[in-house]
Amino acid sequence: MIRFEVLTMTEAAAQRVREIVLSREGAIGVRIGIKKGGCAGMEYTVDLATEANPKDDRVERDGAEVWVAPEATLFLLGTEMDFEVSKLRTGFVFNNPNQTSACGCGESVELKPADLKALAEARGTA
Numbered sequence: 106m107i108r109f110e111v112l113t114m115t116e117a118a119a120q121r122v123r124e125i126v127l128s129r130e131g132a133i134g135v136r137i138g139i140k141k142g143g144c145a146g147m148e149y150t151v152d153l154a155t156e157a158n159p160k161d162d163r164v165e166r167d168g169a170e171v172w173v174a175p176e177a178t179l180f181l182l183g184t185e186m187d188f189e190v191s192k193l194r195t196g197f198v199f200n201n202p203n204q205t206s207a208c209g210c211g212e213s214v215e216l217k218p219a220d221l222k223a224l225a226e227a228r229g230t231a
Contacts, residue, residue: 112184136154
């Protein structure tokens with residue numbers, strides 16, 4: 106059986122997570138989730154993780170740890186988490202194949218649950 110991560114992290118995202126952990130006492134990583142809100146319907150959440158939640162999916166890259174809230178898993182399957190610094194914003198960016206649209210300000214998105222059959226076929230696990 107081939108196992109795959111709920112999401113993957115770029116090196117830039119992993120580096121930023123490691124920086125956050127080093128700068129915040131008690132931090133062990135970040136927790137990613139989604140919530141209803143914004144003009145497109147949903148928003149990504151990024152919170153400081155100070156303890157592991159056994160219900161969360163754990164993703165690790167080069168010592169950077171991210172936990173994914175269980176209610177967000179189906180919406181985040183196949184997502185790449187990146188960290189971007191630009192003139193207009195600095196923050197985590199989610200390249201999500203389950204995103205169907207986004208609002209003009211970029212703060213909220215419309216998401217559909219992942220198509221598990223298509224994802225398995227794409228990864229050759231069907």
